[in-house]
Amino acid sequence: MIQTNFAEIIDKGECLSTLHLNASISWPDQNLKRLANREEWSKYDFYPSNGLVGEIIHVINSTIYILKINNKYFVPMSKDGIRFISESVFKSKKDLSNNSGMDNRQKKINSDYDNFMKSMNQKPIYKEHFKIDLGKNFSKMFNTPNKSVTVNDILNEAAMYSCDICLNFKEKSGGILSNDWIEHLTLQTCDAVQDLIKEITHEHKLKVLNVVKELLNNGTAQIKVKQYYNYQ
Incomplete structure (x- = not known):
């Protein structure tokens, strides 16, 4: 349940800028899917940053919040990356949300990631x-x-380790974690587990992969990993 209709970005690393590439996500309409991603934002030299405020216009799987910022940009955020605010706070900060564009660090990360993904055959x-x-x-x-x-x-x-690796990859890539990388990192984990525990089968690997995808897609992976490994 949405506590309020407005939110402020507090961790831009939790921006799901490539969510539109995830085939398992159910969007309310194709137009929102087309607009809510970094390819669309790049046309206006926009990228989400901490401190921006927006109206929550849609919620996916109870954990992914689509913010409308400056009545123009649609930004998918995980629940961990936002804080709910009142309408009065939203109005007081709205005029400060004129984003100056993607910072150089984020541009470099995204550029390196894109080049890496394009150049890698394996x-x-x-x-x-x-x-x-x-x-x-x-x-x-x-x-x-x-x-x-x-x-x-x-x-x-295997599932918790895979989620932990995927979350680390996402953090280092500026919030980018495509479905094919989730599969690759998880299956690499499962292959390692199978080398150590011979009883692990192909069916077991697929079961782990399904669990990892579900946790990452519904936004609960981070809290599950923290609970499992007792991270501070």
Whole structure:
């Protein structure tokens, strides 16, 4: 439920600037899907930044908020990237929301990401790196007193680790996380798990992938990962 009809961006890294590429997202109409992404914003040298305020015009999966900023720009934000504000606060800050455009850092990140994605015929292989971390996690899991480790425990570790990796990738790429990268990072994790735990099957990998996609798409991945790994 929306607490208010207005919000302020407090973490631009939670901007879902490529949400339109996610085929699993249900949009209210194709026009909003066309407008709510960085390709459209670039026509006006606009990019969301902290402090901008907007009207919440639509909510997706209860966790993704579409803000209308300056009556012109439509910005998908995760719940973690905004704070709800009153109409009076919105009106007081609205005139300050004339964005000067994408900063140089964000331009560089987006440019590097686009060039990287265009030039890469094959994505990097991370399995061996992931295997080191996962090996330590499984060692701790199997050596926990009075704990019987099940296949579901293994799959849950794979899902949480995959979500954590995807969230880190998203943060370093300026909020960009396309569906093909979610699949790549998750399957690299699952391949590492399978090397360590021979009982893991292809069906198990697909199950993990479905869980990861669901958590990332509905915006609950970050809190689940924090709870699982007890991050501060």
